[in-house]
Amino acid sequence: MANRIQQNMVAFVLNGRPFSVAPDPDETLLETLRQRCGCADVKKGCDEGACGACTVAIDDVAVPSCLVLTVACAGSRIVTSAGLATDPLARRIGAALAEAGAVQCGFCTAGVLITAWSMFRRIPSPDRDTISRELTGNLCRCGGYDLMVEALAGLG
Ligand code: FES
Ligand code: FES
Numbered sequence: 001m002a003n004r005i006q007q008n009m010v011a012f013v014l015n016g017r018p019f020s021v022a023p024d025p026d027e028t029l030l031e032t033l034r035q036r037c038g039c040a041d042v043k044k045g046c047d048e049g050a051c052g053a054c055t056v057a058i059d060d061v062a063v064p065s066c067l068v069l070t071v072a073c074a075g076s077r078i079v080t081s082a083g084l085a086t087d088p089l090a091r092r093i094g095a096a097l098a099e100a101g102a103v104q105c106g107f108c109t110a111g112v113l114i115t116a117w118s119m120f121r122r123i124p125s126p127d128r129d130t131i132s133r134e135l136t137g138n139l140c141r142c143g144g145y146d147l148m149v150e151a152l153a154g155l156g
Helices: 002-008 029-036 088-099 109-122 128-137 145-153
Strands: 010-014 017-021 055-058 061-064 077-079
Touching: 029 055, 055 109, 061 109, 088 109, 088 145, 109 128, 109 145, 128 145
Parallel strands: 010 077
Antiparallel strands: 010 017, 055 061, 055 077
8 A cells, every 4th residue: 555655656846845746647737736736826727738827847848737747747847936936037037027017917927937937048039039939828818918028028
């Protein structure tokens, strides 16, 4: 019995802290983060990979957590927007979005922040087309795309 429990455990690093959970086989990372790890900052929108509200970084790559099974995250380094609260790059991104007025209702903002943070780590000076392409998976119901692209282009 103890061995079976041990086999079902999945260990990862979440926002710099080691976590160990026992997810259901079909449990998504979104469910795990919200229900087992207390990550209220990871939003549940469409729950089918279409809106980007649930975006987190897994080993620095931005992905919709509703499309990832938790059992596939063993050994991964997962970062949510709350984990970037003191990160200098994320703070610059957040400030630029806010200054540009690109944060309206805020529902998409955590996912956009993660996507932008991941982008700037790979592409330090993205042009507007690149930024637009990178943000494709993050829907903003408030229609702030132009302001987001403008804000992020100013950081490159
Ligand atoms: S909730 Fe995951 S992409 Fe919409
Ligand atoms: S600011 Fe409202 S959904 Fe993007």
